[in-house]
Amino acid sequence: MSATKTFRVLPGFNLTLGYTLGYLSLIVLIPLAAVFLKTAELSLDEFWNVVTAPRVLASYKLSFGMSLLAAAINAVFGLMLAWALVRYSFPGKKLIDALVDLPFALPTAVAGISLTALYAKNGWFGQYLDPLGIQVAFKPLGVLVALVFIGLPFVVRTVQPILEDLDTELEEAATSLGARRWQAFRHVILPILFPALLTGFALAFARAVGEYGSVIFIAGNIPMVSEITPLMIITKLEQYDYAGATAIATVMLLLSFILLLIINGLQAWTAKRTGRDR
Helix, strand or coil: CCCCCCCCCCCCHHHHHHHHHHHHHHHHHHHHHHHHHHHCCCCHHHHHHHHCCHHHHHHHHHHHHHHHHHHHHHHHHHHHHHHHHHHCCCCCHHHHHHHCCHHHHCCHHHHHHHHHHHHCCCCCCHHHHHHHCCCCCCCHHHHHHHHHHHHHHHHHHHHHHHHHHCCCHHHHHHHHCCCCHHHHHHHHHHHHHHHHHHHHHHHHHHHHHCCCHHHHHHHCCCCCCCCCHHHHHHHHHHCCCHHHHHHHHHHHHHHHHHHHHHHHHHHHHHHHHHCCCC
């Protein structure tokens, strides 16, 4: 009895796997390996002196701190925006839905210049904030504003499909059992949305850590105050200190990997706890 041959649209497993590994090697693995190999040209003491210089440490604190804070802000307000777009009908809804993707399409340099013009002391918003003692442009707060701007779509577009598939009967059932709005959201809706929300948080964080174009204009690049780590890498490259640049990049890569690993572990634990990994 002859076995029926299964028809597959894509090529066989060996060819597909080979193409995948080759593509990943060219695009991801080889460039990352080059970063580590270039860094290996430094001795351990030289590497330590480069990555622990006061300006570099200050840039780590600013880049990772503001990236985490921006991702957390986007997780809250991105969820609210996705909820409004899915659950309500209002004038201009399609326009707002399209504007969510604007940070994807807008060149980062244009975004940085626009935000700087808005939040400078004589800008549309800055002229009202400055008398209140709130300085945004050329301060760490400006970095936060830029990172929130470029990270918002990741949360909205990750949560939005889950909300669209979520049956409103779950909320109605919880309400009929006496649950208040917050209780229904906390115990019924949030556990379902949390893995997607965490994924959006991770994507927004990953984008923010490596962001350069939209930040350098509004940050002001003041040493020890508003210098981001990508700028420190560019500075090393301009000084032809390639090994120093890759050393800082290696630290950024390792820290980002550890944070994303923690986030993914938390996501897997949440899915297992709620029984959705089966």
